[in-house]
Amino acid sequence: MIITKGITKAYGGTVVVDDVSIALPTRGITSIIGPNGAGKSTMLSIISRLLGMDAGTVTVDGMDVTKTPGDVLARRLSILRQDNHMSARLTVADLVAFGRYPYSKGRLTVEDKRHIDEAIAYLNLEDLRGRFLDELSGGQRQRAFVAMVLCQDTDYVLLDEPLNNLDMKHAMGMMKLMRRAANELGKTVVLVLHDINFASWYSDYIVAMKDGKVVNHGSTEDIINPDALRAIYDMNINVHEIGGQRISLFYD
Amino acid sequence: MADVLMMARRRVEPAHVLAILCAVAVLCVVLFMTLGARGSWSFIIPFRGAKVAQMALVGYAIAVSTVLFQTVTHNRILTPSIMGFDAMYVLIQTTLVFFIGGLATATIDPRLMFVLETVLMVAFALALFRWLFTGAQRSLHLLVLVGIIIGTFFRSFSSFMQRIIDPNEFAILQDRFFASFNTVNSELLLISSILIGAVSVVAWRIHSTFDVLALGRENAINLGVDYNRVVRLILILVAILVSVSTALVGPVTFFGLLVANLAYIMIGSARHRHVIPAAALLAFICLVGGQMLLERVFAFNTALSIIIEFLGGVVFILLILRGAAR
Amino acid sequence: MLRLPLAAAAVFALAIVSLFVGVSDVSIASLVSGGEDGRAMMVLLISRIPRTLAIVLAGMGLAIAGMIMQMLARNRFVEPSTAGTTESAGLGLLVVLVFFPDMPLIGKMIVAAVFALAGTALFLRILREIPLRSVLLVPLVGIMLGGIISSITTFFAYRFELLQSLGSWTTGDFSSVLSGRYELLWIAAALTGAAWLAADRFTVAGMGEDFTTNLGLNYRRVMTLGLGIVSLVSATVVVTVGSIPFLGLIVPNVVSMLMGDNMRRAIPWIALLGAGFVLVCDIVGRLIRYPYEIPIGTVVGVVGSAIFLYLLLRREARYG
Numbered sequence: 015m016i017i018t019k020g021i022t023k024a025y026g027g028t029v030v031v032d033d034v035s036i037a038l039p040t041r042g043i044t045s046i047i048g049p050n051g052a053g054k055s056t057m058l059s060i061i062s063r064l065l066g067m068d069a070g071t072v073t074v075d076g077m078d079v080t081k082t083p084g085d086v087l088a089r090r091l092s093i094l095r096q097d098n099h100m101s102a103r104l105t106v107a108d109l110v111a112f113g114r115y116p117y118s119k120g121r122l123t124v125e126d127k128r129h130i131d132e133a134i135a136y137l138n139l140e141d142l143r144g145r146f147l148d149e150l151s152g153g154q155r156q157r158a159f160v161a162m163v164l165c166q167d168t169d170y171v172l173l174d175e176p177l178n179n180l181d182m183k184h185a186m187g188m189m190k191l192m193r194r195a196a197n198e199l200g201k202t203v204v205l206v207l208h209d210i211n212f213a214s215w216y217s218d219y220i221v222a223m224k225d226g227k228v229v230n231h232g233s234t235e236d237i238i239n240p241d242a243l244r245a246i247y248d249m250n251i252n253v254h255e256i257g258g259q260r261i262s263l264f265y266d
Numbered sequence: 267m268a269d270v271l272m273m274a275r276r277r278v279e280p281a282h283v284l285a286i287l288c289a290v291a292v293l294c295v296v297l298f299m300t301l302g303a304r305g306s307w308s309f310i311i312p313f314r315g316a317k318v319a320q321m322a323l324v325g326y327a328i329a330v331s332t333v334l335f336q337t338v339t340h341n342r343i344l345t346p347s348i349m350g351f352d353a354m355y356v357l358i359q360t361t362l363v364f365f366i367g368g369l370a371t372a373t374i375d376p377r378l379m380f381v382l383e384t385v386l387m388v389a390f391a392l393a394l395f396r397w398l399f400t401g402a403q404r405s406l407h408l409l410v411l412v413g414i415i416i417g418t419f420f421r422s423f424s425s426f427m428q429r430i431i432d433p434n435e436f437a438i439l440q441d442r443f444f445a446s447f448n449t450v451n452s453e454l455l456l457i458s459s460i461l462i463g464a465v466s467v468v469a470w471r472i473h474s475t476f477d478v479l480a481l482g483r484e485n486a487i488n489l490g491v492d493y494n495r496v497v498r499l500i501l502i503l504v505a506i507l508v509s510v511s512t513a514l515v516g517p518v519t520f521f522g523l524l525v526a527n528l529a530y531i532m533i534g535s536a537r538h539r540h541v542i543p544a545a546a547l548l549a550f551i552c553l554v555g556g557q558m559l560l561e562r563v564f565a566f567n568t569a570l571s572i573i574i575e576f577l578g579g580v581v582f583i584l585l586i587l588r589g590a591a592r
Numbered sequence: 593m594l595r596l597p598l599a600a601a602a603v604f605a606l607a608i609v610s611l612f613v614g615v616s617d618v619s620i621a622s623l624v625s626g627g628e629d630g631r632a633m634m635v636l637l638i639s640r641i642p643r644t645l646a647i648v649l650a651g652m653g654l655a656i657a658g659m660i661m662q663m664l665a666r667n668r669f670v671e672p673s674t675a676g677t678t679e680s681a682g683l684g685l686l687v688v689l690v691f692f693p694d695m696p697l698i699g700k701m702i703v704a705a706v707f708a709l710a711g712t713a714l715f716l717r718i719l720r721e722i723p724l725r726s727v728l729l730v731p732l733v734g735i736m737l738g739g740i741i742s743s744i745t746t747f748f749a750y751r752f753e754l755l756q757s758l759g760s761w762t763t764g765d766f767s768s769v770l771s772g773r774y775e776l777l778w779i780a781a782a783l784t785g786a787a788w789l790a791a792d793r794f795t796v797a798g799m800g801e802d803f804t805t806n807l808g809l810n811y812r813r814v815m816t817l818g819l820g821i822v823s824l825v826s827a828t829v830v831v832t833v834g835s836i837p838f839l840g841l842i843v844p845n846v847v848s849m850l851m852g853d854n855m856r857r858a859i860p861w862i863a864l865l866g867a868g869f870v871l872v873c874d875i876v877g878r879l880i881r882y883p884y885e886i887p888i889g890t891v892v893g894v895v896g897s898a899i900f901l902y903l904l905l906r907r908e909a910r911y912g
Contacts, residue, residue: 064801100798108795115807572747576740587721
């Protein structure tokens with residue numbers, strides 16, 4: 015369980031995350047949605063100790079993220095940010111293998127190699143194993159990064175806007191993969207998403223943020239309805255039920 | 267520096283700024299000519315006067331070439347020296363000595379050599395022009411980096427050739443390679459003045475296009491400027507000016523950057539009719555005033571170029587930190 | 593996988609060639625005959641072997657230092673001479689010469705290393721402050737910072753009449769290497785080994801701060817380790833033979849193009865190529881104007897800046 019208590023972060027007078035206390039459910043997919051500048055990515059960075067906070071605490075399974083040794087936490091929780099510009103020239107296999115770094119510190123064991131092969135297979139990257147990252151398309155590169163994070167084999171997987179730069183087909187593929195990881199591998203997946211229909215279709219739980227605060231959270235049904243969405247986005251959004259799932263229409 | 271910024275904030279009239287600069291320049295000359303003067307005036311006046319004349323020529327050449335170069339390339343961190351012009355000049359000098367031979371070169375009239383070197387410089391400027399303005403739009407940072415590396419390459423190559431030249435022959439030429447602000451290159455003063463005069467006449471005839479060019483290529487073409495022709499002409503003028511200043515005092519990397527940017531700040535607008543004289547006056551003040559302070563007040567000599575390099579480097583980094591290098 | 597031993601053999605062969613190049617006659621025959629009271633053997637032991645070793649050690653060390661810098665700054669165009677490191681080491685050396693001229697070589701090196709560390713840290717600090725950071729702006733800032741630092745050095749060298757000693761560190765030169773005056777470079781060799789041991793850390797750091805933290809490493813500590821190695825290597829090289837520009841830039845770039853940036857795999861290649869490159873440049877510098885010698889700094893300056901230009905423009909061609 016990831017629990018935040020009163021986390022606050024300000025940049026020179028502007029409060030980006032404002033006293034957020036929330037417990038994210040274990041297992042399944044939790045999506046964080048909200049308008050631009052709501053503090054979603056900042057909160058994800060604070061939870062994953064990439065960013066320090068001005069006040070508050072974050073615990074993952076009872077471990078305080080600011081006090082737990084980095085490598086211990088790296089075996090429990092992994093994070094992928096959205097812009098993964100990399101100047102180092104690495105092959106896909108190299109990159110994925112670094113997912114095992116928290117366990118083996120670079121001396122790969124047979125067990126590690128199994129994890130690497132599995133992660134590569136899971137994301138259908140077998141043909142691209144030996145290719146350098148700078149030779150891949152944006153979608154392929156994104157898959158390679160996700161493979162690294164999965165190879166890290168953590169209970170919690172945090173992804174910041176993983177659908178950025180992906181076309182519809184790849185975005186859907188990515189979300190299906192997250193679904194599988196949650197269902198088959200029993201992982202807790204936390205995503206920052208912009209597209210509320212992706213959130214609606216694939217999530218078990220949704221957290222809505224606005225102006226640095228959590229304004230609502232609950233099951234998909236609790237959040238994806240016109241009243242709740244109006245409160246989040248300040249606009250009228252129609253919600254239709256299609257094939258048992260809720261789809262929002264927000265085009266005038 | 268603080269006064270300068272204050273001036274910029276109060277938005278002093280450009281004409282007043284120029285008047286103040288003129289006054290400071292005159293003051294510097296008077297002090298330079300008189301301070302610590304001992305002995306007969308008939309010796310001091312021509313001796314120090316030649317120095318002042320050389321510094322005036324050099325300051326003018328560096329300031330004008332830098333401002334024009336920045337107008338043509340549309341940014342304020344590129345200067346001819348940063349793009350390797352100075353180093354090119356030294357390389358040309360060395361190459362000529364290498365092929366003609368040191369002893370033979372020493373017997374050739376230095377003025378003839380100077381003209382030959384200047385012609386080669388113009389050829390280099392034209393080659394650079396082709397690369398800069400044809401083909402893909404290049405990023406500013408690539409240009410600067412390539413310029414710096416070309417400069418390093420030219421310098422290394424020059425010293426490489428200087429090593430290959432017979433050490434005895436090289437010794438004869440050392441004087442020519444290493445000039446400073448403080449030693450007057452009297453042989454070249456007259457021809458330099460003539461060249462600078464000619465450049466100024468040409469520049470004056472096209473000066474109305476400068477402000478238009480600063481608006482950018484597309485806008486300039488839209489307003490009816492024959493862009494390629496004017497830019498090519500300006501680069502030729504720049505090449506000649508750099509040849510003059512390098513021949514007289516040797517390479518000075520950051521001086522142009524320093525005075526051009528000070529001039530932009532003090533004038534507050536990009537109008538060339540104000541910026542160019544301001545930059546030239548500032549350059550002159552820096553050279554004469556700086557030399558006077560170092561020589562007469564602090565009593566150490568020829569370190570001026572080092573101090574200028576230091577200040578210029580600091581200005582460069584400050585410009586980048588302020589996001590000027592877009 | 594046989595290629596690595598082959599490359600090692602090639603570098604070894606170059607080293608052997610380097611032993612037999614020089615003004616004084618040293619050949620197999622003269623060594624065996626021991627003529628002239630074993631003079632040939634003496635030249636070999638006192639001058640030639642130390643020189644060749646110094647070349648190999650400095651080449652390896654600088655190439656590895658360049659690689660580490662590129663990983664830490666996450667920029668392909670950075671190396672000790674484009675980040676103010678070398679120039680800071682020179683300033684440190686000047687300070688020692690002015691205030692403690694009698695300090696032993698090891699002390700000089702430590703002071704130079706401390707200055708190098710401070711200079712590089714300043715460079716990284718400035719980088720953090722730059723609003724718009726482009727790939728090419730990074731080396732530009734480094735070169736400018738180096739220029740500022742070296743103008744300070746020149747200023748004081750001028751005042752204390754040390755310009756001549758200054759010249760000997762700004763242009764690398766192996767001609768004065770003798771037995772007893774190069775051994776500090778073994779420190780560079782040891783550091784190269786240490787870099788190999790920590791290879792994975794540097795690869796991870798090259799992926800960025802977020803990745804490093806995600807994988808459970810302390811980013812700050814990896815940075816400190818890397819900066820320490822880079823500063824010490826630069827300082828030892830500057831103190832013993834003077835600066836050799838561009839070496840740390842070209843070699844890692846070539847290796848990266850050929851085999852990528854997984855440091856564990858790349859480091860042996862970088863070390864070998866670094867040594868080989870300097871050996872070739874040194875042999876060229878000794879032969880081209882025989883019996884005079886062209887300093888290695890000049891030869892590498894010419895060859896290195898030409899290759900750097902090629903790398904820059906090739907990159908442009910690739911990405912438009």
